[in-house]
Amino acid sequence: MTASQEIRAVPWQAEARVAGVQKRTVRLLAAAQVVGGIGIGVSVSVGALLAESVAHSETYAGLARTAMTAGAAAIGIPLALLAQRRGRRTALSTGWLTAAVGGVVLIASAVITSVPLLVMGMLLFGVGSATNQQSRYAAADLAAPHRRARALSTVVWATTIGSVIGPNLADPGAAIASVLHLPSLTGAFVLATLCMALAALLLWAGLRPDPLRLARQQADTDQQQGAGTHAHATSGAPTPAREEQTATVGRALRHLRRSPHAAFAFVSIVVAHTTMGVxxxxxxxxxxxxxxxLSIVGITISGHLLGMYALSPLVGWLADRFGHLPTAVAGQAVFLVSALLSGLSHGSVPLMMTGLFLLGLGWSFSLVAGSAMLTEATPTALRPGLQGTTDTAMNVVAALGAGLAGPLMHSIGFxxxxxxxxxxxxxxxxFWLLLARAH
Structure with missing residues (x-):
């Protein structure tokens, strides 16, 4: 074996240049998740109050809150296809900037008391949630296979900070609104808008080279070398047209029929998000x-958020150490324990808190391991389309499940x-049993 062949035997993700870009990418994505996540956290505590104050009706306020979820679901695929054509840098910075514009529209809706502007602002603001979710995939583009889940989980973990800070910005926001002579509830959205705009600026200025484009260049190079052809690698080169032609949602979905592991990842992510939503x-x-x-309820919700995000680095390590499939399956077992504790709580606060914490932890197991597994089982050219389709599916199905949860609880109890x-x-x-049997 020649020296050059020995060098190529090392995974391209381990090359010094690529490894350096990967470290910088994960740090930048995590920073953007922190500031952007603060903006998303505002909507958890202040969004419903702002909607009700503008609409003066619980019905219209509910419609506005639903619009935020719809915005996140509707933008998933377009955002992924934008990443396919222009790279993660353009897609993610555009997503955060769109959410910031939504924040401005929400502030305007409160100033002039306009329900149509309120709904439009919620739709645009919901794009931030979709951007937040798709950022995790960017962390996996250049990650070595044995570190893919850990890289992805680092970005998921960064959301913890925003989810803790964001809901507590109502009082500082009121002070800012007073200085700016705005309705008091809009002050938190002034801060949220600035945070999301900062996230967009961070990614636009710093996400160079683009991780997805660099990964596709490496995939092209490896494919050409495997075919015995000469590869001409150029930094920042546009994606070949043939790659873009393969990156349709239809082709991505057809890949699910050909790849059982990608299909399992898709199903586990959608089911996990729906179970949690219900x-x-x-x-x-x-x-x-x-x-x-209300204080006890708030503490319980905080514990749930910690289960979702705070332990994600540990979950990522487990997924890389023991395998993505076993870790995703373990998440389903955690869901079952959570349902048992919550279902048998009969009003017991400790049981309810434990059950909701485990609900978040089961979601973390499924999302981190499932997302890493989806990335691993999908060709580079099809990844953004399938990743965006997965996020759209999980948001849509979870929203439907949440909508049915009320009537179900009324009929059969908690x-x-x-x-x-x-x-x-x-x-x-x-699905897991079928995969095990196939092996």
Whole structure:
């Protein structure tokens, strides 16, 4: 074996230049997640209050809150296709900037008391959630296979900071609104808008070279060398047209039929997000009906958010150490324990807190391991389209599940709702058994 062949035997992700770009990319993505996540966190605590103050109606306020979820779901695929054509840098910075524009529109809706502007602002602001979700895939573009889940989980973990700070900006925001002579609830969205604009600026200025484009150049080079042809690598070169032609959503979905592991990742991510959405929506209602105060409910929700994000680096390490598939399956087991504790709580705050924490942890297992598995099982040319389709599917199905959660709880109670959510694990378990049998 010649020296050049020995060098090429090393995975291209381990090359010094690529490894350096990967470290810088993950740090930059994490920083953008922190500041952008603060903006998203504002919507958790202040968004509903702003909607109700503008609409003067719970019905219209509910429509506005639904619009935010719809904005996140609708933009998933277009954002991914933009990444396919222009790279992660353009797609992610555009997503954060669009969300910042949504913040400006929301402020305007409160100033002139306009429901149409409120709904439009919520739609645009929801783009921030989709951008936040797709950022995790950018961390995996250049990651070595044995570190893919850890890189991805680092970006997921960074969301913890925003989810803690954002909901607490109501009082500082009110002070800012007073100085600017704006309605008091808009001050938090002034801060959110600035944070999202900063996230866009960070990625636009710093995400160079673009991780997705560099990964595709390396994939092209490896393919050409494998075919015995001469590769001409150029930094920052545009994606070949043939790559763009393969990057349609239809081709990405057809890949799911050809790749059982990609299909399993898709199903596990969608099921996890839906399971969490169903239980998370009605837990505060159940706790309130059993006499829990708002402070206890808030602490329980905070514990849930910690389960979702705070332990994600540990989850990423487990996924890389023991395999993406076993870790995703372990997430389903955590869901079952969560449903058991919450369903049998009968108003017990400690059981409810533990159950909701495990609900977030099960989501973390499924999302981190599933996202790494989806990336690994999908060719570079098809990744953005399939990743965006997965995020859109998980948001749409989770929104439908959350909408059905209220009537279900009214009919079968909170324990029955947890039992119904636990049954969502069955498709993932059956899929896993089929994969194991195929092996």
């Amino acid at each position: 239980i998370m929506t009605m837990t505060p209602v159940s706790m309130s009906e059993n006499g829990a105060g 324990a029955g709702l947890n039992l119904a959510a636990a049954t969502l694990v069955l498709p993932v378990a059956l």
